Amino acid sequence: MTALLDLKLVFVTGKGGVGKTTVASALALLASQRGKRVLVCEVDAKGDVSGFYEAPPTGFVEKEILPGLFAMTMDTEASLREYLKLHLRIPVVGRIGPLAKAFDFVATAAPGVREILTVGKFCFEVRERNYDLVVVDAPASGHIIGQLAAPQAINDLVKVGLIRSQTDWMLEILSDASQTGLIAVCTPEEMPVNETIELAVRVKQDTTVQLSAVVVNRVLPELFSRQEEVVFDALTTAGPAEDLAELVGGDPGPVLQAARLAVTMRRTRSTHLERLREGIDPTVPLLYLPYLFTRSHGLRTTRQVAASLGEELGY
């Protein structure tokens, strides 16, 4: 399997709330730190990505926000304009008044049009070799299949026409496991793990894209070794706990209780991690990122996550 950072196009997806944007931002940062020219693109247009780099909001036109790192926000209508201009050389584009409305209408009526303009833009950047790596902060796992399967769906639905003629080269890029990959992000919790296992199955069934890695985010640290946990248990019994209280001159109750909580949380989560490992093809690597005790989202966090990701990838 091609090393993650040697791919040309990486889609990052995951259930809502698992840290998809964090991972996409960190991956792009890591690649740029390693000397690559990287484009990171947000598809949902919530304006989160720029916040992860402390940069001003991004638009459809790519902007270099850190050395070698470019960012943009997907805008399907702008993508359509660019597409018409670049590929079809339709001279009337500027003069079509209700293009936006017409586009909205057609996109609503014909599912796949919006998706293909999105995927098409990325494939175009790859084909033109404008960047070493394009990282896509893709839609949540419920929607990513529709997006990745769009070129095929269009192929099935639209028999002729200029859109049809464009899908072949896109499919070629998407199907090439040495160029394109999908990263599924999840947390060690029940629903995210279920969804990731389901996603892996559907990616294989419904798309031509390869699942390149599963990133497990917010993994809690292992507090104790087995023997240390026995010591901890002894420490929380009445006698030693009272001794400790006397020695430190205060109630250690909450501190010990917090450690108990951390241990239980970690334990519940590790059962989900085991399920994940069993449910995912063993050739797909699992990358673990630690729980960050900050929960802020800024360049500082992005750098920390990029560093952890780099370690997991063996850099």
Next chain:
Amino acid sequence: MAAGRSTQRAGSRMDSPADSPGNGSGSLDGLLAAKEIVIACGPGGVGKTTTAAAAGVMAALRQGGKVLVLTVDPAKRLANALGLEGIGNTESRVPDEAFRSAGLKPRGELWAAMLDTKESWDALIRRHAPDQQTRDQILANPLYKNISGRFVQSHDYIAMERLYEIHSEGKYDLIVVDTPPTRNALDFLDAPQRLADFFSSRLLRWLIVPYRSRLVNVATKPFYQVADRILGTQFLADISEFFVLFQSMYDGFVERAGAVQRLLSDRRTTFMVVSTLEGVPLREAEFFAQELTSRHLHLGAIVLNKVLPAYLQGSAAATVAEAMKDRAEELATSLAPMLGSADITLGDVAQIRRVLTEVADSFLNFRVVALREAEEKSQLGTVPEVLATVPFFDTDIYDLAGLVRLGEQIWD
């Protein structure tokens, strides 16, 4: 109205100013007693489905009447707990036996149903199609299959449509709805209007103009030319056929969408925004709460899930943790004889020191997060009548007892 549920408080609610619908001191018990529909919404991954189910379980348990939980995408074990496995679109009653085995005795009945988008769309077509032939043609149309099955916005619309249908049958005292995961939490609010717009748009009329007469009209000619070049004539013809068929149902659809819209703003309907206190989801939830208020929809409750326990915030405990860390060696040496007296292997000073340091570090780490959460909570811009907090449960919730455990946290 079945026994145990009261509508007494229904009238007094809308009086508070629009920008702050309440002060957070009300109870979910009171709110639900006055409403017939509760719509749970909010960002993804915050426990929306579980919270909605817990609210429904509590209402059936404590208030009585017939309560329906209409859910979208429950975890498998939760679906099992609600008896939803393999049932899908039809409502089914959670057997009393399930409550009894959890040591519970409900005053009312708990019903549950899962939303099946495709099936609901088909039912809608069957209802509105003018004749059997149109119905069959639509159901067989590849574009229809695409729209009903894959089109993301169709989930939003159909969830609200299904709610309307169930509510107008008048079989339940309370319906708790979980909203589908959307790209934008607001999508489902706009869905009925968007659908109505869609069917009444000028572009739709352009598309269903017979093909030959299209190129005659000077104003619309460029549109067809471009559309033809991009999509291909055949596909455009497919679209046209689909919409010609659909137009026969236009009036029924638009009327229905209007009724769904009215139901959302009805005074018997309230919204429960679910979030965690993490930065990104909370921003989204706050935006949503503001948006509901500005649309004059009833924001009844904000439920904050997975909140770390309050004992993590204590400054006295933090001092203790600091001491445990700074004086770990000394403390370990003092504690070793006592710990070692029971079992000699526990008396290793280096090991005790590591445990003390780990424990203290862990506390201080979690404290940072707990303090941040408390700060986020105190800065909430929009506070409705009910502001409830659910602590971080160290195990997953997957049965009735678990739902009640969660429900009790937000109930009174």
